[in-house]
Amino acid sequence: MTKKDMKNDPYEIIDExxxxxxxxxxxxxxxxxxxxxxxNILATxxxxxxxxxxxxxxxxxxxxxxxVMVQPxxxxxxxxxxxxxxxxxxxxxxxxxxxxxxTELIFEKMEDYLERPIDATFxxxxxxxxxxxxxxxxxxxxxxxxxxxxxxxAFPELQMTTFATQGVSATPVVTIxxxxxxxxxxxxxxxxxxxxxxxxxxxxxGGISWIGCYPMKGKELKETGVLHxxxxxxxxxxxxxxxRKKHEDPIESILEFLKEDRGIPGAHIFTGKVMDINREFGSxxxxxxxxxRVTLEGIEEYEGQEAHLEFQNEWLVAKIDGEVKCLxxxxxxxxxPETGEPIRTDLIRYGYRVKMIVLPAHENMRTPEGxxxxxxxxxxxxxxxxxxxxxxxxxxx
Amino acid sequence: MxxxxxxRIGIDVGGTFTDGVLVLNEKVIAKTKDRTTSDVTTGTIxxxxxxxxxxxxxxxxxxxxxxxxxxxxxxxxxxxGLDKVGIFRLALPTGSAIPPLTGWPEDxxxxxxxxxxxxxxxxxxxxxxEPIAELDEDLIREKVNEMAxxxxxxxxTSVFSPVRPDHERRVAEIIKExxxxxxxITLSGEISTISLLERENSAILNASVISVMNKAINAITDAxxxxxxxxxxxxxxxxxxxIKADQATDYPIFTLASGPAxxxxxxxxxxxxxxxxxxxxxxxSTDVGYMVDGFPRESMMTVEIGGVKTNIRAPDLTSIPxxxxxxxxTNGEEVKKLGPESVALDxxxxxxxxxxxxxxxxxxxxxxxxxxxxxxxxxxxxxxQPEKAKDIPSKxxxxxxxxxxxxxxxxxxxxxxxxxxxxxxxxxxxxTVVPKEFKGTTQVxxxxxxxxxxxxxxxxxxxxxxxxxxxxxxxxDRQEAIDETIEMAKNNVEKNGGDPEEAExxxxxxxxxxxxxxxxxxxRVKVKSKFKGL
Numbered sequence: 001m002t003k004k005d006m007k008n009d010p011y012e013i014i015d016e017x018x019x020x021x022x023x024x025x026x027x028x029x030x031x032x033x034x035x036x037x038x039x040n041i042l043a044t045x046x047x048x049x050x051x052x053x054x055x056x057x058x059x060x061x062x063x064x065x066x067x068v069m070v071q072p073x074x075x076x077x078x079x080x081x082x083x084x085x086x087x088x089x090x091x092x093x094x095x096x097x098x099x100x101x102x103t104e105l106i107f108e109k110m111e112d113y114l115e116r117p118i119d120a121t122f123x124x125x126x127x128x129x130x131x132x133x134x135x136x137x138x139x140x141x142x143x144x145x146x147x148x149x150x151x152x153x154a155f156p157e158l159q160m161t162t163f164a165t166q167g168v169s170a171t172p173v174v175t176i177x178x179x180x181x182x183x184x185x186x187x188x189x190x191x192x193x194x195x196x197x198x199x200x201x202x203x204x205x206g207g208i209s210w211i212g213c214y215p216m217k218g219k220e221l222k223e224t225g226v227l228h229x230x231x232x233x234x235x236x237x238x239x240x241x242x243x244r245k246k247h248e249d250p251i252e253s254i255l256e257f258l259k260e261d262r263g264i265p266g267a268h269i270f271t272g273k274v275m276d277i278n279r280e281f282g283s284x285x286x287x288x289x290x291x292x293r294v295t296l297e298g299i300e301e302y303e304g305q306e307a308h309l310e311f312q313n314e315w316l317v318a319k320i321d322g323e324v325k326c327l328x329x330x331x332x333x334x335x336x337p338e339t340g341e342p343i344r345t346d347l348i349r350y351g352y353r354v355k356m357i358v359l360p361a362h363e364n365m366r367t368p369e370g371x372x373x374x375x376x377x378x379x380x381x382x383x384x385x386x387x388x389x390x391x392x393x394x395x396x397x
Numbered sequence: 398m399x400x401x402x403x404x405r406i407g408i409d410v411g412g413t414f415t416d417g418v419l420v421l422n423e424k425v426i427a428k429t430k431d432r433t434t435s436d437v438t439t440g441t442i443x444x445x446x447x448x449x450x451x452x453x454x455x456x457x458x459x460x461x462x463x464x465x466x467x468x469x470x471x472x473x474x475x476x477x478g479l480d481k482v483g484i485f486r487l488a489l490p491t492g493s494a495i496p497p498l499t500g501w502p503e504d505x506x507x508x509x510x511x512x513x514x515x516x517x518x519x520x521x522x523x524x525x526x527e528p529i530a531e532l533d534e535d536l537i538r539e540k541v542n543e544m545a546x547x548x549x550x551x552x553x554t555s556v557f558s559p560v561r562p563d564h565e566r567r568v569a570e571i572i573k574e575x576x577x578x579x580x581x582i583t584l585s586g587e588i589s590t591i592s593l594l595e596r597e598n599s600a601i602l603n604a605s606v607i608s609v610m611n612k613a614i615n616a617i618t619d620a621x622x623x624x625x626x627x628x629x630x631x632x633x634x635x636x637x638x639x640i641k642a643d644q645a646t647d648y649p650i651f652t653l654a655s656g657p658a659x660x661x662x663x664x665x666x667x668x669x670x671x672x673x674x675x676x677x678x679x680x681x682s683t684d685v686g687y688m689v690d691g692f693p694r695e696s697m698m699t700v701e702i703g704g705v706k707t708n709i710r711a712p713d714l715t716s717i718p719x720x721x722x723x724x725x726x727t728n729g730e731e732v733k734k735l736g737p738e739s740v741a742l743d744x745x746x747x748x749x750x751x752x753x754x755x756x757x758x759x760x761x762x763x764x765x766x767x768x769x770x771x772x773x774x775x776x777x778x779x780x781x782q783p784e785k786a787k788d789i790p791s792k793x794x795x796x797x798x799x800x801x802x803x804x805x806x807x808x809x810x811x812x813x814x815x816x817x818x819x820x821x822x823x824x825x826x827x828x829t830v831v832p833k834e835f836k837g838t839t840q841v842x843x844x845x846x847x848x849x850x851x852x853x854x855x856x857x858x859x860x861x862x863x864x865x866x867x868x869x870x871x872x873x874d875r876q877e878a879i880d881e882t883i884e885m886a887k888n889n890v891e892k893n894g895g896d897p898e899e900a901e902x903x904x905x906x907x908x909x910x911x912x913x914x915x916x917x918x919x920x921r922v923k924v925k926s927k928f929k930g931l
Contacts, residue, residue, distance in 0.1 A: 051706075052495065055594065059499045091908075091919070092524060094592040095556050096491040103494075136494070178491050178529055206523040275816055347697075351811040 008142030010068040013119060023074035024144070025231075027067040027135055032057045034237030036132050037341075041236050041254070042229070042359075043127020044331045045345040046314030047154035048090040052097055053132030060139035067139040070120070072148050072227045077219035079119040081146065082110050082212050084137040085130045087158070087175075087198060092207030093129065102176050103140045106212035109174040109182050114215055122146040122221070124161065124214065126233050127154035148225040150214065152232070152362045153331050155374055156289060156313045158198060159191035162362070163214050165369040166224040173198055174212040177205040226362045232262065240340040250340025251355045258359070267392055269318070269325055270307045270356040271337065272296030274348060289313050290346050299353065307356065309334075311345040316379050318356065327376045329361040330388045358388050400629055400858075400928075403460025404452075408444050409633075409659050409851030410437055410466045413680075413742065414826075416852040417444035419452050419459075423666065427452035428849045437468050438613055442620045449624065456625040463855040465633035465659040468613040469606040469649045473505070473703040478612075479605040480581075481510035483541070483548035483572075486597060487520025487555035487564045489530060497554075497597055502704040509605045514548050516540045520564045521556025524867045524917065529556055532564055534571060541575045550581040552604035554597040558586030559865045581607045581647070588650060588709065590865060591919065595699055595708035602702060603650035610649035614642045631858055631928075635711045637662045637692040638861030638925060641894050653702055654711040657684055658693050661712065662854025664822040665691040667844040673820035674809045674838070677850070678827035681720045681739040685808045686712050688822075690903055692861070692925070710863075715808050721759040721827040722748070725797050732796045735804070749789065750780035756793075758801060760786040762830040764794045802832045810837050824850035858928045860895030861903070862886050863921065870916035879905060879920055886922040895926035 014024055025031070036050050061067065084106050086093055107118050121143045123134025138145035150161030158170050171194045172186040183201055187194040202209035216224075236254065243253040251268055258264040279292035291312045298305035310317040315332040318325045326332050334343045334354040343354055364370065366387065372378065375385040404426070409416045410433055419427040429447040434440035441464065449456060472478050484497045497515045498506050506512065518537060519530035551572050555564040565584040572582055585600035618630060632645035633655040645652065660677045664670065671691040677684040687694040693712035700711045718737035722744045726734040740747040740755055747753040749760040762768040763786035768779050780786065809821055821838040823831065824847040833841050846853060864885030868878040883902060891897040904923040 052594070055499055056494050059495055062499075091591060094594070095524070096488070096521075096529075097594060098494040099489075099491050100494045101490065140494070180490065206525075206527075206529075273810075350814050350816075353807075353811070 010066055010138070010142055010144045014068065014070055014074075014144055017074065017076055017079070019070055019074040023071040025069050027069055027145070029058055029061055031234060032061070032067070032132060032135055034241060035135070035230060035234045036237070037240060038233030038236030038238075039126040039131040040128075040342045040344075041240070041333050041335070042152060042233055042331065043154040043342065043344075044314040045311060045334060045343070046156065047125065047128020047131070048344070048346065050127070050129050050132055052093060053129040053136060056098055056136040057132045057139065060136050065139045065142070067135050068144050069147050069230060070144045072146050072222050072225065075120065075146060075218045075222070077217065077222075079218040080114065080116050080215065081120050081122060081218065081221055082107070082118050082215040083122055083124045083134065084210070084212050085124045085133060086208055087211050088202035088205075088208030090129070096178065096206075096208065098210065099178070100140060101180060102210040103137045105176050105180055105182065106137075106174050106210055107141055109176070109184065110172070110212045110215060113172050113174070113184055118143065118215075120144045120146055122225070123149050123230065125149055125151050125154045126229055131233070145230070146221065147230040148221060148227050149229045150225060151329070151365065152226040152229040153329070154314055157192070158195040158213065160374045161214070162226055162364040162370065163216065163220070163224045164191045165367060165373050166364065168214065168216050168220050168224050170194055170213050172215065175201050175205070175209045176211070177209065224364065226364055229362075235261065243340060251335055251337065251357060254335075254340065255357065264359060265389065266357050266359040267388070268355055268357050269392070270296065270298065270305070270320055271300050271302050272298045272307055272354060272356070274350050274352045274354065277348060277350065294348060296354065296356070310381070312379055313345060315345060317376065317381055317383070318358065324383060324386070325391050326358040326388050327381070327383055327385050327391075328379060329365040329370060329374045331359040331361060333357050333359070358392075360388055400460030403628075404454055404458055405856040406445065406448060406459060406462040406628075407852040407855030408441055408462065408464045408466075409656065409849070409855055410441060410464070411656060411851070412467070415440040415444050416849040417448050418846070418849050418852040418856065419448040419454065420853070420856050425846050425853070426454070428846065428852070430849070437466060437471065438616045441466070441617060445620065445624070445626075457627060459626050459628045461629045461631060461858060462621065462626070463631040463633055463639055463858065464617065465655040465851060465855045466613065466652055467656070468652070469609055470653050470702070472606050472609040473602060476504055476508040476703075478609050479508045480549035480608050481547060482514065482601055482604040483544040483551040484515045484601055485537070485540070485551065485553045485568055486517045487532065487553065487568065488593070489517055489519040491521070491529065491556065492593070493517060495594060497601065499594070500706070505703055505705065509601070510548060514544045516544075520568075521558070522561040522564070524557055524560060525869065526561045528564075532567060537568055537571055538575055541572050545576045550583065550604040550607050552583045552585070552597070552600040554585035554593065554600050556593060557591070557867070558584070559590050559596075560867045562586040588648065590708060590921070592708050595706055598705050599650060599707040599709045602705060602707060603648060606649045607646060610646050610652070614646060618642070633659050633855050634861075635709065636695065636861055637712075637854070637859075639855070639858050639928075640860070644893065650707075650709055653709065654700070656851060657686055657712045657714050659851035659854040660684070660824055661686050661688050661693045662691070662857050663847075663850025663852070664688065664824055664854070666853040666857055667824070667847060667850060668822050668842040670820050670822055670842055673822065674812055676805060676809065676821055676823050676828070676831070677825040678823065678831055679720045679825050680722045680744065680827055681718065681741050683717050683719045683805065683808070683827070683831070685715045685717070685805070685812050687812045692903060713812070715812060717804060717808050719758065719801065719804055721757065721762075721830040723758045725756045725758065725761065725793075727756060727793050730790065730792065732793055732800060735797065735800045750783050750786040752782045752785060756789060758797070758830050760789060761794055761797045761801065764789050765798055767832070768829050798832065802835065805831055806836045809835055813837070823847065859925050860890055860893045860928055861923060861925045862889035862893050862895065863923050864889055866920045868918060868920060870918060879922070882920045882922045883924070886924040890924050890926045894928055896929045897926065900924045900926040
């Protein structure tokens with residue numbers, strides 16, 4: 001194998017690939033902030049606090065390392081990619097911020113196991129800490145970050161990606177502890193089993209683990225990923241910041257941008273005030289997830305209506321006056337009406353005024369395998385998946 | 398020292414005014430409002446002199462003075478007089494990707510000595526109390542000696558120190574051995590809670606304002622001595638409790654948001670309502686806080702100070718740009734906009750009811766007849782030309798009044814935890830410019846002296862303390878773990894000068910660890926007690 005001893009330079013790598021200037025962008029501090037904001041709108045209320053990842057990425061830039069984002073169309077089919085992330089209890093992560101050596105080790109162990117070097121990386125999801133971590137590790141390691149992820153939103157488990165539902169294994173997964181010990185889990189297509197094993201390993205490590213996962217080729221990434229999800233997050237973040245600056249309605253700006261620029265038909269379906277939050281406790285029922293139900297009382301043009309939201313880390317099901325309006329993997333965002341700031345399931349509380357918007361999941365998420373892996377029944381809801389386009393049509397009749 | 402049966406002075410330093418009160422057995426004997434001076438200390442001493450002059454009480458009969466001050470806030474915001482801080486993080490092999498001071502504004506970093514005095518060394522514990530790495534004491538001694546000549550104070554942060562402080566304490570011992578027995582050392586576990594980066598920031602900021610706090614307290618103590626005041630000096634803290642001045646110099650960061658906390662305590666002093674909303678109306682903004690058992694509810698959010706994110710305990714507060722000077726934009730027939738702009742300190746030059754050109758919230762209150770008496774504490778009347786306010790079309794007056802009411806109502810509602818109606822208390826210099834009835838409240842309380850609520854709140858000397866524990870409920874009995882945490886908190890309250898016999902549990906929080914199988918949770922207990930000499 002040809003292990004790279006010297007630090008990579010992302011510009012050299014994309015130069016080797018022959019990437020044209022229009023197919024890559026340099027990520028600076030403002031860009032990473034915008035991407036993180038946009039990703040958290042797409043995160044569907046989940047993913048947790050991105051702060052640690054954001055700080056890491058900014059520190060990487062402060063150390064004059066380059067972070068470069070490349071369009072997926074511009075990458076060669078035969079390059080080797082892998083993704084780095086953290087898995088486990090967010091509260092432990094807040095006490096044990098990442099070590100630089102983790103990144104080195106994740107990639108080195110993965111390279112040893114695959115017997116070839118990793119050429120590029122990508123964030124696994126939009127939202128939460130793993131979104132900016134994709135950029136931080138790219139910068140630390142000197143690898144290009146590809147404009148793609150595995151869901152265009154956040155989900156809580158390793159197997160919940162468009163890569164896995166379309167046949168790319170999450171494993172081998174490299175898991176690293178604080179002391180640079182590692183386990184490699186190689187489970188073929190048994191991705192859910194891999195998830196269970198990896199989560200238990202994280203507990204034995206002291207609550208969190210740094211993982212390398214989803215090793216794949218350029219061709220596989222292009223075929224199974226949600227392409228351009230990073231630039232979508234970036235543009236969403238820019239849209240919200242612009243609306244704030246110009247004192248425009250951020251929610252209208254978001255929906256207009258999605259429709260006009262991306263052809264994504266999102267809809268503002270409710271404005272309400274949080275009346276009640278019913279959180280469930282006890283690991284027996286919640287399996288370590290933050291679970292519960294939120295009741296919103298309609299205000300303004302929605303006065304007299306009532307909305308219910310079920311959540312398991314992410315918002316999953318939205319109902320208005322008992323009628324289902326959104327089912328997973330379609331996306332729900334609760335946004336602050338004035339700032340457009342997304343409100344997470346772990347932070348929502350009584351009295352918050354929110355606007356609820358729903359967005360269709362990416363087509364790669366809506367395959368039969370996708371619906372089986374992260375549709376309503378997987379999360380325990382006795383409903384067949386119906387796309388929001390259909391659910392909202394009913395309302396118009 | 399006993400302060401029973403003696404006069405008490407409360408002082409509340411605000412951005413514009415420094416308020417002072419002198420009370421005896423909760424009866425207001427004298428009150429004053431003076432301009433805040435740029436050094437804060439002069440204005441504070443002026444207030445003490447004013448109170449002595451107005452009341453003519455014998456200085457030796459004063460038993461305590463409590464100060465809610467902005468000395469440390471100003472020092473951090475202005476980057477003035479800050480100590481150089483030696484920074485230790487005991488966390489390796491974790492954490493190296495985000496070193497101490499990451500994300501700090503350059504000028505603030507510079508003011509406390511820059512990155513030269515930062516060391517990351519092995520240490521810290523896991524949540525279960527198992528060490529991540531052993532301390533390398535020789536290495537730490539070497540690093541301490543390298544820094545010793547260029548720093549004034551030290552800040553030490555280790556992983557999970559709120560659960561297990563041993564490593565932080567050991568490094569403090571080493572520093573004392575190597576440098577000086579009396580060098581100020583801040584241990585992060587004594588400053589704030591779980592979340593290493595914010596706790597470290599809090600500890601570093603605390604270490605940077607120790608001299609500022611020391612100087613302020615020395616100046617005030619000297620002023621007291623020269624006036625024959627032999628009283629206990631207390632400092633108001635963010636959580637609404639007080640701390641003895643000699644201890645406050647160890648934890649100056651706890652004074653950073655003491656103003657709003659003092660107001661909430663003031664509402665308790667004035668109305669004896671201990672639960673519900675507190676609406677503190679000023680000239681340009683209104684703060685809405687929430688009282689639980691007479692203390693401010695704590696914010697769950699990070700608190701930014703001088704551009705740095707911290708997790709110090711601070712009152713949960715929503716601030717809206719609505720005060721007496723808030724400008725009402727009209728087209729002559731209807732209200733176009735309510736704020737956020739304000740005439741601020743130019744009320745008497747610009748507002749209609751003083752003959753000025755602008756319509757302000759103050760003028761609407763005058764037109765509504767809500768403001769119809771002079772505030773005795775100011776030398777100026779509430780309006781020199783109240784008839785000008787009566788000229789505002791009644792449609793505009795009613796519309797604006799409704800908007801003001803709704804804005805306060807919405808903010809009160811957002812501070813609640815459930816839909817139940819709650820009592821609300823109005824305080825602050827501008828409390829008479831807003832309506833006295835709000836939807837969602839059982840009753841709105843208002844009281845004489847509410848314009849000096851913060852200073853009054855400062856005269857209530859209650860001591861508080863905290864303790865934190867992380868437990869695995871699969872291995873330990875829940876109640877036993879809670880009881881143990883309560884005992885820890887009671888020990889702490891005694892250390893702070895409180896009477897452990899009188900200690901009352903104010904709050905028990907249990908936070909389960911999410912994304913993690915098993916039944917691990919964090920238990921946090923807050924207790925309060927009376928000052929031992931009371």
